[in-house]
Amino acid sequence: MNTKLETRTMHAWTQTRYGAPDAVQDVVVDIPLPGPLEVVVRVRASSINAADIHIMRGEPLLLRAFFGMRRPRVGTRGRDVSGTVVAVGSGVADLAIGDEVLGELAGGGLAEYVKTPADQLVRRPGALDPVAASALPLAGGTAWQAVELGGVAARQRVLVIGASGGVGTYTVQLAALRGAEVWALCGARSRKLVEDLGAARTFDYKTTDAAGLPAASFDAILDIAGTAPLRRLRSMLRPGGTLVLVSGEGGRLLGPIGRILRAGLLSRGAGGRRIRPLAARTKPELTAELAALAAEGRIRAAIERTWPLSEARNALAHVDAGHTVGKVVVVMAPA
Numbered sequence: 601m602n603t604k605l606e607t608r609t610m611h612a613w614t615q616t617r618y619g620a621p622d623a624v625q626d627v628v629v630d631i632p633l634p635g636p637l638e639v640v641v642r643v644r645a646s647s648i649n650a651a652d653i654h655i656m657r658g659e660p661l662l663l664r665a666f667f668g669m670r671r672p673r674v675g676t677r678g679r680d681v682s683g684t685v686v687a688v689g690s691g692v693a694d695l696a697i698g699d700e701v702l703g704e705l706a707g708g709g710l711a712e713y714v715k716t717p718a719d720q721l722v723r724r725p726g727a728l729d730p731v732a733a734s735a736l737p738l739a740g741g742t743a744w745q746a747v748e749l750g751g752v753a754a755r756q757r758v759l760v761i762g763a764s765g766g767v768g769t770y771t772v773q774l775a776a777l778r779g780a781e782v783w784a785l786c787g788a789r790s791r792k793l794v795e796d797l798g799a800a801r802t803f804d805y806k807t808t809d810a811a812g813l814p815a816a817s818f819d820a821i822l823d824i825a826g827t828a829p830l831r832r833l834r835s836m837l838r839p840g841g842t843l844v845l846v847s848g849e850g851g852r853l854l855g856p857i858g859r860i861l862r863a864g865l866l867s868r869g870a871g872g873r874r875i876r877p878l879a880a881r882t883k884p885e886l887t888a889e890l891a892a893l894a895a896e897g898r899i900r901a902a903i904e905r906t907w908p909l910s911e912a913r914n915a916l917a918h919v920d921a922g923h924t925v926g927k928v929v930v931v932m933a934p935a
């Protein structure tokens with residue numbers, strides 16, 4: 601193992617039970633050491649995603665079968681990380697101490713250091729600052745996969761529902777980048793932002809029911825809010841169009857599963873209109889592509905605000921409240 605660590609302990613926001621943000625505590629623990637094929641990163645910034653909140657609360661309950669039945673197996677939230685490699689385990693060929701990186705990890709970003717398999721990280725381009733970099737992987741990767749699944753292409757008309765959140769702000773940009781005409785449903789205060797990101801038309805979701813938008817007029821609908829009736833959304837598609845379900849409101853036990861099953865039934869006999877649930881995967885190659893686009897200024901992270909690590913719980917509470925505009929980032933003190 602090769603390391604340039606000078607201290608042995610660190611602060612990490614850690615939970616030993618599922619719950620609201622007060623379940624997450626600032627504790628001092630040993631800095632992890634890298635095993636084979638792993639590196640340790642000194643975290644520079646970590647953005648919060650809806651996924652962190654689902655895991656923090658252990659809801660929907662079905663999620664506990666994958667993340668830990670009694671408590672989260674990874675106790676520290678923060679899946680999106682940018683930082684500097686400070687220790688390298690055996691067998692790591694592509695990264696060295698001092699490299700600036702970003703990536704979507706299994707968690708651990710709300711800490712001064714995090715250990716991860718090296719292959720989850722990509723290099724951060726110099727033109728991309730660490731705060732913006734940390735806001736990219738999960739939300740940007742989800743947006744990319746949603747746009748891809750929707751088959752979004754130039755000159756199509758696309759509706760993004762839930763355009764003002766973390767995933768939505770990237771979805772609007774990536775669809776516009778493909779040359780689509782983007783319509784968006786978002787929070788009223790975020791309409792200007794969403795238009796600046798590339799939406800041709802925006803609507804306040806509280807006063808504009810999706811049912812009020814024209815029928816049979818969209819080539820793709822990317823639903824990141826998950827509340828509008830599926831039958832109505834399907835009727836808004838042109839023949840051959842695709843409805844992508846990124847999110848789905850549901851019960852405390854099974855979450856979006858009910859909506860996904862209904863989507864399967866509605867897809868039958870839908871006149872060539874498809875309904876496709878998205879299960880986004882962590883893809884470092886997408887993170888690298890997103891980082892390159894951001895470094896070239898072709899997409900940007902819309903960052904609502906940052907918090908210092910000492911106040912990470914406030915960042916979690918803010919995202920937990922469900923009204924994030926773009927992204928929320930926890931920023932570490934400079935080394």
Ligand SMILES: NC(=O)c1ccc[n+]([C@@H]2O[C@H](COP(=O)([O-])OP(=O)(O)OC[C@H]3O[C@@H](n4cnc5c(N)ncnc54)[C@H](OP(=O)(O)O)[C@@H]3O)[C@@H](O)[C@H]2O)c1
Pocket residue numbers: 649650651738739742761762763764765766767768785786787788789790805824825827845846847848878879880881919922923924925926
């Ligand atoms: N399928 C997958 O693989 C996958 C991957 C990642 C995320 N997701 C899911 O995607 C969802 C969105 O994640 P996110 O990080 O983007 O969330 P987020 O940042 O918390 O989204 C909040 C934003 O959505 C707006 N909003 C809330 N309800 C809305 C509605 N009914 N219509 C339109 N806009 C609405 C809010 O506006 P106001 O503040 O004005 O209310 C706020 O700006 C989550 O449910 C998450 O679990 C799924």
